[in-house]
Amino acid sequence: MRFRLPVLPRRVSRRSLGLLFVLFVLLLAAVVVLAQSPEDVPDPTVEPVAFNHKTHVDKGIDCLYCHSNAPRGQVASVPSVEKCIGCHQVVTPQDPNAAREVEKVRKAWEMGVPLRWEKKFDQPDFVYFSHRPHIQANVACEECHGDVGSTDMPEPGYNVNMGFCLDCHRQQAPEKVAKLTDCATCHK
Ligand code: HEC
Ligand code: HEC
Ligand code: HEC
Ligand code: HEC
Ligand code: HEC
Numbered sequence: 648m649r650f651r652l653p654v655l656p657r658r659v660s661r662r663s664l665g666l667l668f669v670l671f672v673l674l675l676a677a678v679v680v681l682a683q684s685p686e687d688v689p690d691p692t693v694e695p696v697a698f699n700h701k702t703h704v705d706k707g708i709d710c711l712y713c714h715s716n717a718p719r720g721q722v723a724s725v726p727s728v729e730k731c732i733g734c735h736q737v738v739t740p741q742d743p744n745a746a747r748e749v750e751k752v753r754k755a756w757e758m759g760v761p762l763r764w765e766k767k768f769d770q771p772d773f774v775y776f777s778h779r780p781h782i783q784a785n786v787a788c789e790e791c792h793g794d795v796g797s798t799d800m801p802e803p804g805y806n807v808n809m810g811f812c813l814d815c816h817r818q819q820a821p822e823k824v825a826k827l828t829d830c831a832t833c834h835k
Pocket of ligand 4: 774776790816
């Protein structure tokens with residue numbers, strides 16, 4: 648079978664063109680309105696997203712995929728909204744409450760604002776800590792943060808005290824212990 652172009656009327660009246668134009672504008676308006684709803688999505692700059700570690704770790708997402716700065720730097724870093732959107736442009740949970748949280752992520756993305764996180768692990772400024780030497784020495788995240796993968800969020804301040812740091816540093820290779828327990832290593 649050969650493909651045939653549809654037969655178009657030779658003359659399209661001005662009136663029907665006008666009508667088409669009006670319809671087009673209405674359609675556009677509807678699309679814009681629909682894109683802006685649902686209006687019940689809370690403002691992500693005010694209400695933080697209820698992020699759940701367990702859901703994500705259970706799906707096999709590596710800690711370092713999200714906290715990618717840990718091997719390189721002092722801070723582990725919290726992922727940007729871009730990283731979340733990489734999945735959540737398409738991934739929508741079935742559970743309505745979970746889906747509402749994901750809507751907040753999308754809204755933050757549309758608004759071009761970062762997500763709001765409350766820092767939980769925070770050390771006093773007179774302590775020097777860096778993730779880098781620990782990740783390089785293969786110290787697991789869980790040694791210091793607990794079993795993050797089985798909770799929604801790690802416990803605030805879990806294990807962050809001098810005795811805890813020193814206990815582990817004393818167990819390192821004998822030639823390293825002097826440096827690792829030297830006050831100046833952690834108090835610059
Ligand atoms: C040796 C202990 C230790 C290990 C191992 C460790 N952390 Fe941390 N982490 C800390 C401490 C201490 C802080 C608080 C740092 C501060 O307040 O300056 C922290 C802070 C953080 C933070 C919040 C602040 C930031 O740095 O962005 C994240 C996220 C984090 N760690 C993730 C991880 C991940 C992921 C791993 C494994 C790849 C890991 N950590 C391994 C001790 C550790
Ligand atoms: C590699 C893919 C991936 C990335 C990256 C990702 N997510 Fe998810 N997320 C998922 C999957 C899969 C689910 C589970 C969906 C379901 O329940 O069907 C989920 C569920 C959720 C939920 C619903 C509540 C829950 O935990 O069940 C929220 C909220 C959420 N993600 C927020 C985030 C945020 C915020 C980020 C960025 C910091 C992020 N996600 C990054 C894949 C991802
Ligand atoms: C899908 C991305 C994602 C994955 C995978 C992930 N995290 Fe997180 N993590 C986050 C986000 C987002 C926050 C900030 C959430 C908040 O404050 O409510 C966070 C916060 C943390 C914090 C607390 C930071 C602070 O002080 O406020 C620690 C510690 C942490 N993650 C460790 C881990 C560890 C260990 C793993 C692997 C077992 C892991 N994370 C896997 C996204 C992720
Ligand atoms: C579970 C074990 C463990 C814990 C807990 C731990 N560390 Fe470490 N730390 C190590 C290892 C292993 C190294 C790397 C030693 C090496 O091979 O050079 C290291 C190295 C360091 C270094 C770099 C030392 C240098 O050579 O310059 C600093 C700084 C440091 N740790 C601070 C801390 C602080 C602060 C804490 C507590 C918040 C802490 N560590 C908790 C195991 C640990
Ligand atoms: C491996 C890292 C590490 C080393 C080595 C270390 N400290 Fe600390 N220190 C910490 C951390 C982490 C804190 C903050 C948490 C706390 O209050 O326990 C701290 C807190 C302190 C504080 C404040 C305590 C308080 O109750 O407010 C003093 C004082 C102190 N250290 C002195 C020292 C002296 C002196 C040395 C050397 C003999 C030393 N530290 C070696 C990690 C270290």
